Amino acid sequence: MRSPDFLTAHGPSPGIRHWIAFEPAQGFDDYETTLAGSSENEPPRIAEGADIHNILFTSGTTGQPKGALVSQRAAATRGLRLAQWFGLTEKDGFVGWLPLFHCGGDESLYATFATGGIYATFRRVDVPAMYARIERERLSWTLLLPGVITDFMNDPQRQAHDLSSLRFAIGYANMMPNVVAKLTEILRIDFYDAFGQSESSYLLAHGRSGPGEMPSLRKRPSPLMEIRIVDEDLNEMPVGETGECVVRGPSVMSGYLDDDAANAEVFRGGWLHTGDLLRRETDGTLTFVDRKKYLIKTGGENVYPAEVEAVLSQHPAVQEACVFGVPDAHWGETIKAVVVLREGQSADGAEILHWCRERLAGYKRPRYMQFMRSEELPRSTTGKLQRHELARLPITIEQRLA
CATH class of the missing domain: 3.30.300.30 (ANL, C-terminal domain)
Structure with a gap:
């Protein structure tokens, strides 16, 4: 616990053997005393960077979901890059309505851990409850995706809450650009148009639009990733021509769970094939064209x-x-x-x-x-x-x- 202000009566919790507070508090062990009584020998390292941290299942928009194996290194990279990209600090808080088995919820959690902010969890989308938590905890960012963004913008309880702490949202501007422009105008926030996937991170590239601006749909590649636009033979496509986006870097998955055939296909030529068709512009930004399968x-x-x-x-x-x-x-x-x-x-x-x-x-x-x-x-x-x-x-x- 960080401070007595955060302490509550913890009651019966048979699964927790010790409660530790950084500052003296009744019913809690003292952190410094606990630390002083510990062994001088470092515990053995039990996890390596290449070890599998978790499994994120793909969205399944074209068929059955596949389990993307995310390593310890990839998970850490995703969270740290997200924190850097959006300039997150301990003053930021995330509206966590997304499930943690999806990269949007998962990576946002790591970014919050890395910066010491607040991660407010919700069992389901509950817009009035989200308003109340934003106001009470001064939460500052979230993902607003189709099916949620319009409810968040139009709920009649919105005007009864102070949402001024919200500074940006992330989503898919290409699906409803008019709605995104209206949302940012009403809430006076920025919107980041997402391009990414469970296999590589939801922060492969993002485009930003300010309050009231129509999204341009052009996206800036994120750091620590190699991104190429290629033809079927992995030849680089000229600027302005459409090709498949292939990537590699420390946040890419280790492979699909129990699916050797899919792994051979998706990692052809040593690059992760995203299945997304993109076009590189003269200024280096990327424009999403479509899914290859569509x-x-x-x-x-x-x-x-x-x-x-x-x-x-x-x-x-x-x-x-x-x-x-x-x-x-x-x-x-x-x-x-x-x-x-x-x-x-x-x-x-x-x-x-x-x-x-x-x-x-x-x-x-x-x-x-x-x-x-x-x-x-x-x-x-x-x-x-x-x-x-x-x-x-x-x-x-x-x-x-x-």
């Missing part, structure tokens, strides 16, 4: 769903959109969009298709559109849409666009 091939043309989703999400009535390929007798594959409208807004398929006509080539426009409520969408534990589940939904004649 690529739609329609009539011989390649369509990146993220490009279509970005156009749909810019429509004033659209809160969120997900685009994927569906079978088509003529083109082999065509495009379907699932759309969530913003609260209090209305639009139909014809209106949104007209919006797309002015901004997308013909072969990139959705041919089917299904409207759903946000709470109906299948999501991972971190709010990512599970496309493979949406792709299983029936295609009906009513969804067909003119």
Whole structure:
């Protein structure tokens, strides 16, 4: 315990044999006395940097999750890099609604341990409770992902709480840029657009937007990581051209749990293949294009769903959109969009298709559109849409666009 101010009646706790306080307190052993009575011999080191620290399971947005083996070295690197990147100190506190079996919760915990701040845990997303803890503990950062960000911004209890200590949030700006701009404007905070994964850290690269700014979607690579944009043969792609992002460095996982075939595939050529398609810009920043597995091939043309989703999400009535390929007798594959409208807004398929006509080539426009409520969408534990589940939904004649 740090101070008597933090002491509470600890009551019966059969699993804890000793309670120790740094300052004298009734019912606690004194830290200095305990230290003086300890052996002068250092205990044997029982963990090496390469030893496995924990297993983080991937989001499973395209299929079954895989267990990423994270070493002691990788876990420490992830936490320390996060603390450095965001300038965390003992005055910062994290709103920990994310599960600790996900890299977002896991790495944020290590960063908090490293800097001496507060990690406020929640069993589930409870926006009013999060407001109250931010106000009481002066918490300063969190992750706000789809499925949570709109609730956090729109809950009617928000204005009853002092949230001025919150200085930044992390999330996926490409999924809902209009919402992110509104959030930062209302709360007067920064937003970091995340690019990363369980296999390598959620801090591979981030883009920052200030209060009220529309996210640029360009991301700056993080330190202590080698990042390349390559073709299928690991040749470096020219600036401005799309390729797969491959990485290596001390925060990369040791491999997948009990999956030799997946390990051979993901570590081809000595680099971790992220499965993400990116483009390097002239200023050295990275632009996320899409997941390699999401690529739609329609009539011989390649369509990146993220490009279509970005156009749909810019429509004033659209809160969120997900685009994927569906079978088509003529083109082999065509495009379907699932759309969530913003609260209090209305639009139909014809209106949104007209919006797309002015901004997308013909072969990139959705041919089917299904409207759903946000709470109906299948999501991972971190709010990512599970496309493979949406792709299983029936295609009906009513969804067909003119």
